[in-house]
Amino acid sequence: MQTGTPPLRRADARHNIDRIIAATVDCLSRQPSASIADIAHAAGVGRVTVYGHFPTREALVEAALKRVLADGDQVLKGVDLGGDPRIALQSLIESSWLLTAQASAVLEAARHSLPPGRIQALHESSELRVHELIRRGQAEGVFRQDLPAPWLTDALHHLMKGAAADVSSGRLAAVDAPRWLVATVLAAYSVPNG
Amino acid sequence: MQTGTPPLRRADARHNIDRIIAATVDCLSRQPSASIADIAHAAGVGRVTVYGHFPTREALVEAALKRVLADGDQVLKGVDLGGDPRIALQSLIESSWLLTAQASAVLEAARHSLPPGRIQALHESSELRVHELIRRGQAEGVFRQDLPAPWLTDALHHLMKGAAADVSSGRLAAVDAPRWLVATVLAAYSVPNG
DNA sequence: CCTAAGTTGTACAAGTCTGTTTGATTTACA
DNA sequence: TGTAAATCAAACAGACTTGTACAACTTAGG
Numbered sequence: 001m002q003t004g005t006p007p008l009r010r011a012d013a014r015h016n017i018d019r020i021i022a023a024t025v026d027c028l029s030r031q032p033s034a035s036i037a038d039i040a041h042a043a044g045v046g047r048v049t050v051y052g053h054f055p056t057r058e059a060l061v062e063a064a065l066k067r068v069l070a071d072g073d074q075v076l077k078g079v080d081l082g083g084d085p086r087i088a089l090q091s092l093i094e095s096s097w098l099l100t101a102q103a104s105a106v107l108e109a110a111r112h113s114l115p116p117g118r119i120q121a122l123h124e125s126s127e128l129r130v131h132e133l134i135r136r137g138q139a140e141g142v143f144r145q146d147l148p149a150p151w152l153t154d155a156l157h158h159l160m161k162g163a164a165a166d167v168s169s170g171r172l173a174a175v176d177a178p179r180w181l182v183a184t185v186l187a188a189y190s191v192p193n194g
Numbered sequence: 195m196q197t198g199t200p201p202l203r204r205a206d207a208r209h210n211i212d213r214i215i216a217a218t219v220d221c222l223s224r225q226p227s228a229s230i231a232d233i234a235h236a237a238g239v240g241r242v243t244v245y246g247h248f249p250t251r252e253a254l255v256e257a258a259l260k261r262v263l264a265d266g267d268q269v270l271k272g273v274d275l276g277g278d279p280r281i282a283l284q285s286l287i288e289s290s291w292l293l294t295a296q297a298s299a300v301l302e303a304a305r306h307s308l309p310p311g312r313i314q315a316l317h318e319s320s321e322l323r324v325h326e327l328i329r330r331g332q333a334e335g336v337f338r339q340d341l342p343a344p345w346l347t348d349a350l351h352h353l354m355k356g357a358a359a360d361v362s363s364g365r366l367a368a369v370d371a372p373r374w375l376v377a378t379v380l381a382a383y384s385v386p387n388g
Numbered sequence: 389c390c391t392a393a394g395t396t397g398t399a400c401a402a403g404t405c406t407g408t409t410t411g412a413t414t415t416a417c418a
Numbered sequence: 419t420g421t422a423a424a425t426c427a428a429a430c431a432g433a434c435t436t437g438t439a440c441a442a443c444t445t446a447g448g
């Protein structure tokens with residue numbers, strides 16, 4: 001290995017790329033059909049600048065998806081998923097509900113402009129940790145076993161996504177969301193006492 | 195009153211209007227940005243015919259929204275919401291989860307092309323019955339009271355909508371959906387045993 | 389300070405969507 | 419059977435979006 005080629009792009013370019021991706025995540029999670037012009041405006045750059053860094057809309061969406069999934073991975077990596085599955089689930093929800101909801105929104109936006117295989121590949125690794133926690137909880141008898149783990153996973157996502165939507169629309173205060181989510185999900189996961 | 199003016203439209207026209215509205219509900223609930231051409235094709239009529247009955251996209255979307263909400267009302271009206279709130283909730287979910295999810299999808303599609311007030315007005319009456327059932331369940335101590343009724347209502351909708359999405363994407367079998375929904379929601383609504 | 393990298397506005401081509409018009413054709417229904 | 423109603427394909431105008439090209443400008447960084 002050489003000592004490394006000098007950075008391929010200038011500092012301001014890298015900075016702008018960052019802002020563009022962030023703006024893309026932001027815009028797409030609010031409106032899946034946001035135009036490049038909207039995104040460029042939100043990023044505070046010209047529309048042509050966007051095309052200077054991302055040859056096509058597809059590439060931009062994929063970059064945004066990678067970013068938001070990477071952020072999710074980063075957060076998940078910092079959460080202790082050991083110990084009591086209920087405590088772990090609570091930590092997981094509290095630390096990632098908003099980001100996960102955002103990721104879901106971007107993922108849905110990407111579904112219309114990216115090949116399905118490409119999406120699934122990026123999304124799967126992120127999903128694995130949650131799925132594993134749920135299965136462990138089931139194995140330990142802490143979470144109900146009368147419903148399959150994939151459904152429990154999906155239900156969790158639907159609720160987080162819905163809560164984020166409620167916050168966006170003003171029907172739910174952002175400070176209440178994690179608490180109610182945890183209470184709802186933990187109850188939904190508990191073994192039926194019958 | 196006179197014996198009534200003759201029907202304003204010919205029989206085939208009324209029939210086509212019906213098919214167009216049905217196709218609109220169907221298309222919009224699968225893709226919120228479906229074009230008039232898509233809808234016309236799905237309805238088996240020419241694009242111009244659609245404009246012959248609905249002057250603008252807005253009018254068409256509103257008609258579809260009214261239709262799907264009216265259908266929901268019709269179904270809800272046939273459900274016995276008395277007795278044990280848990281039984282009532284189960285009946286409600288089993289009989290309306292798919293239609294409610296469809297209505298939510300159309301409602302989301304409408305959100306981008308209809309004034310927000312117009313939507314809320316049509317949507318509210320339908321929502322009232324469910325909300326009332328939940329509050330009764332809380333008052334009787336059957337449903338948890340540590341979470342506000344509006345959130346419980348929203349959570350129910352999020353889960354039904356999510357289940358419908360899962361069925362659409364093939365991650366969930368349609369026959370399993372109502373059973374798992376009921377099990378999940380009833381658990382989520384149950385009073386914490388701590 | 390100088391140069392190349394980066395940004396910008398404008399303009400363009402091609403595509404899609406909405407909504408309208410026209411004229412020919414088919415069909416309900418009296 | 420006859421007529422008004424309804425449908426249809428084709429073509430149009432206007433708006434919007436994607437992606438490309440270009441020339442002028444600003445700025446990073448050696």
